[in-house]
Amino acid sequence: MRDCGASPSSAELLxxxxxxxxxxxxxxxxxxxxxxxxxDAYAVWLSEVMLQQTTVxxxxxxxxxxxxxxxxxxDLAAASDDRVMGEWAGLGYYARAxxxxxxxxxxxxxxxxxxxxxxxxELPGIxxxxxxxxxxxxxxxxxxVVDGNVERVMARLFHVETPLPAAKPELTALxxxxxxxxxxxxxxxxxxDLGATICTPKSPGCGICPWNSDCLARxxxxxxxxxxxxxxxxxxxxxxxxxxxRREDGAWLLERRPDKGLLGGMLGWPGAQWGDTPCEAPPITxxxxxxxxxxxxxxxxxxxxxxxxxxxxxxxxKPDRGxxxxxxxxxxxxxxxxxxxxxxxxxxxxxxxxxxx
Numbered sequence: 539m540r541d542c543g544a545s546p547s548s549a550e551l552l553x554x555x556x557x558x559x560x561x562x563x564x565x566x567x568x569x570x571x572x573x574x575x576x577x578d579a580y581a582v583w584l585s586e587v588m589l590q591q592t593t594v595x596x597x598x599x600x601x602x603x604x605x606x607x608x609x610x611x612x613d614l615a616a617a618s619d620d621r622v623m624g625e626w627a628g629l630g631y632y633a634r635a636x637x638x639x640x641x642x643x644x645x646x647x648x649x650x651x652x653x654x655x656x657x658x659x660e661l662p663g664i665x666x667x668x669x670x671x672x673x674x675x676x677x678x679x680x681x682x683v684v685d686g687n688v689e690r691v692m693a694r695l696f697h698v699e700t701p702l703p704a705a706k707p708e709l710t711a712l713x714x715x716x717x718x719x720x721x722x723x724x725x726x727x728x729x730x731d732l733g734a735t736i737c738t739p740k741s742p743g744c745g746i747c748p749w750n751s752d753c754l755a756r757x758x759x760x761x762x763x764x765x766x767x768x769x770x771x772x773x774x775x776x777x778x779x780x781x782x783x784r785r786e787d788g789a790w791l792l793e794r795r796p797d798k799g800l801l802g803g804m805l806g807w808p809g810a811q812w813g814d815t816p817c818e819a820p821p822i823t824x825x826x827x828x829x830x831x832x833x834x835x836x837x838x839x840x841x842x843x844x845x846x847x848x849x850x851x852x853x854x855x856k857p858d859r860g861x862x863x864x865x866x867x868x869x870x871x872x873x874x875x876x877x878x879x880x881x882x883x884x885x886x887x888x889x890x891x892x893x894x895x
Contacts, residue, residue: 546695546752548718548725554748555728560735562594563601568724577723579651579676580611583641586671587634587663591838594734600629614639615646623804624869631838632801632871637663653677675723682714683726687733693765694737697754701766709765775841778812780833780874781820782881783849785862790878791821791851793860800837806874808860809844816845822857824849829884835873842873848881 556568564585566577584604588597603625608614614622619639626635640662645651651672652658658669673679684692689702692709700708718725736743742761744750755761783791797803810817820826826847833844855862867875 546749550748551728560731577676582672582676586668611642612646615642655681674726678723680719680722682717684710684713687730688713690765691733691737694755694761695753701768773840776812777816777843778809779816779845780807780809780877781847782807783851785851786853789862790865791857791860791862801871804871821859831880833876848884
């Protein structure tokens with residue numbers, strides 16, 4: 539904890555933010571805020587959901603596309619599940635996309651977003667962090683917003699050597715002590731910007747940091763070693779088989795995964811449950827071929843190695859499960875899209891009926 543001496547000033551950080559705030563498509567700049575421009579709660583919410591465990595660089599294009607397709611929460615609420623899931627593909631964590639739709643429909647039914655953290659917590663998919671971020675940024679509530687950037691800033695500023703994740707309560711308490719009643723939304727974004735642009739994980743730019751004279755880790759010369767982290771356990775590897783069958787007319791055999799669980803509700807290739815060893819579970823009797831390639835993909839908690847079986851089927855093929863339909867690669871989750879790209883490269887082009895004259 540901090541020894542005797544000067545305390546960091548939120549005013550100093552806000553002065554820095556007023557000059558150096560990142561330009562982000564979902565953000566109202568400090569200059570615009572002084573002109574009375576109010577943040578759009580829908581844009582703030584959408585960006586925060588997209589940014590969970592994802593980078594700003596990865597989210598920019600997705601956010602812009604979503605806002606073009608569905609400029610209001612009511613527009614998003616009216617969208618089809620499949621279309622939203624398809625546009626989400628590549629951001630991962632599809633439970634977030636399912637909750638995105640549930641939340642949009644709930645907000646529409648309520649007539650708008652609640653303006654308090656407690657009210658926001660009642661919505662699907664909104665937890666402690668997201669509710670605090672929306673309440674602070676969209677509604678200027680005095681809430682403390684703590685993400686990975688903020689944890690890093692607090693650990694260095696106050697020289698906290700307790701490793702994460704055990705240090706989270708202490709770092710949150712320290713962040714709360716610095717959160718001002720004036721401009722809490724701008725302040726929340728300022729701390730996150732500081733961590734993203736100056737107080738970075740490696741080689742922090744201490745010389746240009748507005749809090750450099752108050753940083754205890756810098757005074758001790760250990761800023762680059764903090765925050766400490768408890769070593770993670772190695773991720774296990776799971777195995778599976780995906781069956782990719784294409785009819786002569788170009789339609790592919792797909793099935794929808796159960797609503798609950800990984801990739802819940804998404805279209806995918808028939809196959810057995812992923813586990814320690816791959817299991818055979820073909821959806822139809824066919825001359826299945828092994829293309830000699832596998833899909834490798836990493837999820838949050840495990841690595842996946844997915845063997846492929848590929849077959850071409852006649853027009854009257856009747857599978858035990860699933861249904862034949864055209865495939866748009868962008869509608870598939872990333873791991874299924876990888877399998878699709880591999881499989882179709884091994885098959886001859888589909889038969890195209892002649893165009894009548």
